[in-house]
Amino acid sequence: MVTAVVNLELARSFGLKDDEYEKVLTIMGRTPSLTELGIFSVMWSEHCSYKSSRLHLKTLPTKAPWVIHGPGENAGVIDIGDGLAAVFKMESHNHPSFIEPYQGAATGVGGILRDVFTMGARPIANLNALRFGDPSHKDTKRVVDGVVRGIGGYGNCMGVPTVGGEVNFHHSYNCNPLVNAMTVGLARQDRIFLSAAAGVGNPVVYVGSKTGRDGIHGATMSSAEFDSESSSKRPTVQVGDPFTEKLLLEACLELMATDAVISIQDMGAAGLTSSAVEMASKGGVGIDLDLDHVPQRETHMQAYEMMLSESQERMLMVLRPDRTEVARKIFEKWELDFAIVGTLTDSGRITVRHKGTVEADIPLGPLADEAPIYDRPTVPYERQPALTPPAAPCGVEAALSRLLSSGNGASRAWIWNQYDSGVGGQTVKRPGGADAAIVRVEGTNRGLAMTTDCTPRYGQADPYIGGAQAVVEVWRNITATGARPLAMTDNLNFASPENPYIMAQFVEAVKGIGDAGRALDFPVVSGNVSLYNETRGDDGSVTAIQPAPVIGGVGVLEDVHKAVGLAFPDAGEILLIGETIGTLGQSLWLKEILNREEGAPPAINFEAERRNGDFVRGLIQDELVTACHDVSDGGLLLAVAEMAMAGGIGCSLADAPADMPAHAYWFGEDQARYVVVTQQADSVIKAAQGKGVPVQRLGHVGGDTLKIGTEGALTVGKMQALHASFFPRFMGQEDAPLVHLDEQLS
């Protein structure tokens, strides 16, 4: 039983700053009740209020003719043709995933799925962007194992295919992994559901699971840094039940096919508090809740606990009063709780009653709109200077072997193979099949291309480039399948905004994302910010994560049959589109071969991105290209090696040009580049020259070996074995193909 006295000390322990508590006192004109203090503290947490990021997020481009709903709704909505809409968003579940990896990741997936189906969309794909600590750190294996099982456990049971994502390892994530989950859903444009409540007197209905004591103050926890006490916060991690969520999905979609729903909002972070406050304040109405009617899993729950619980798989809806019985029957059919817990009022207040007592009575205007907003100070960011080109300690072939078997270069198949990527029967390109996953739009000839990307090394060295590069890489990955990139969602993972250096990182990264989005007509339609991703050691030192402005993107193919993958076909000439200058700063080669993270990352040239990308997409649409892969981490040679391994066929490559060191040519990470395979090289080259697009002949597909000019050769079988070796060995799977390190470099 919580019987704390409400005062400044309690407010601080709820995560409120002193001046924020002062503001609460002013708004209320009295000392708030415990429940009221709880409501203020979660609504004004960084997680719910975006108080440090809002000023900067406003600068992002969010509009385009194909954008139906931008940021501000549960998820972004875009027009994909045929009267259909793609509904998508990405969201983080970082802090819980370190404390309790399985449930942290599982409920992250559950939360983002609800954000999408609450808008009336059937989820058709999940993706996830994962960042783990160094493989040698004691927690990493535990976290990888739990996160992968949790994502699979939830998505597989829901019957939503997990089709793509990305994984990095870096020591800055040792005690603060990043778990960012993205869901893409499909809806009819004329049946999109929003959260703004309307109609004074209309019933407020609670559906889904019962409310328990789990996750109380979860939103506050995710707004604070980590320390060695954090594992004691395990009870604040919610527990997921994908079976109930599957029922909730089907029941909601069945109900949404009727005309009963006026507005709907899932109960995510800050549970009943945030859903009720958001619905009412967006609709400009008041809301009266009677907690006696809230379905409860535990006995003797207090108002404070019910309002702050983050129990999963729950929704709040406003229904047409004459349709409540229709709705009740649908939820009874699916064996879910259905309870009328309140009414919309014209009071402009949220009033919470429990056992005949008013436990909270707060004016909504100040609570939602007058939430604190901070223009946090920054200091000039020290960008890394350009790298003095280092000498290569080993040959190109040996370096390729090392990259293939490194944690950051290895095949992710061990992870994908635990996710059901085919359920739904529309998956055209599964993980590893193309630069972006392709899912057919059921009942049409269309396809959606989707991907997530970020290169935190770049962002650490230069946050502007980090933000911009994540956007252009997503745009390229969608382009490389032949799809037209439409819009993005961002998941901005940073350390403490109260540190001016970190705040500078954030501001610069947002500028980079905004500039890239504007240059490529690629607006941001939804997003999530996760701050305070840092760990305080027992000695007081703080470890900040490498900033991860993760971007998820969606594109459309009018004819899904035109999509190309990255696997080498049986034959063809290999061309490189885009210019190579051999930038090794912050490259995977530098990190894995020399263990250095130095230098300026590759420059971003929006004009070149657009020109080269539009050219490549045109080639694919004109069916001149049979395989395509963008050049990113690991540079040109890793890109070609991935195409060879995916196709199970080799190739012969010409040597690096005489004026460039071989390792810079093969492993430099210059942007705006694509490797394509074509049967009509001469006409492709002519077309490229006509459009001022740099193009170069690389070699020919064929044989069972990757021949790197005079630098050496590796059989495709050997590369596949190296590539597949890391994860099973790291995770200790006994049947792993054994490849020894000394053998790799021989």
Added chain:
Amino acid sequence: MKIGIVVFPGTNRERDMAQAFQVASGKAPQMLWHQQDNVDGFDLIVLPGGFSFGDYLRSGAMAAHSPIMRAVRQFAEKGGYVLGVCNGFQLLTEAQMLPGALLRNAGMRFLSQDCHLKVEGRDSIFTAGWERGAVFRAPLAHGDGNYTAAPEVLDQLEGEGRVAFRYCDAAGQVKHHDAHVNMNGSARSIAGVLSENRRVCGLMPHPENLTEDILGGTDGLPLFNGILEGLG
């Protein structure tokens, strides 16, 4: 011809199954809710994949006691055709309409990847779409696919030609102890079995997910063509 697909709370591959029959026959099957207690008039009942009732007790265990399963059992006893895929196969063993049980995968992890299957069953519409001994590719997606049964039951299944499908490599070699071939560790690499009258079939992999070139191939299509031809 009337085909019904049973939907339990938690079923999630019913649309995939319907799409595969639609591709093969041009006709959409009918969805049947689990509380229905009558399946008269159908030619084939399909129990599709998913996590019926969350698979929280044992995979398929709760669904085996639902009203529609009494009807499906009677339907099968009268000679009706029943196909169970993945969770449907687990359910058929829980309902004791097929022998054996499906345990956790030997590697204790969910498996989602392509496997190869060798067609071994005789005299059944569920294997009639292939030549006997044919090898085809099919996606797997399950946590509990490790088939087990008493040795004498396994002997009987083999003796009577009731092992419908067996895991093998791309060249058709069966390798019981190779985790890359018999991925879930099934006894004698068994992936699918037939009932005594050969009219009830259960299998773990998902041929319904490989019935169109755009989705990666048509290796699974013979299952549906064979069924449709057999049902006339």
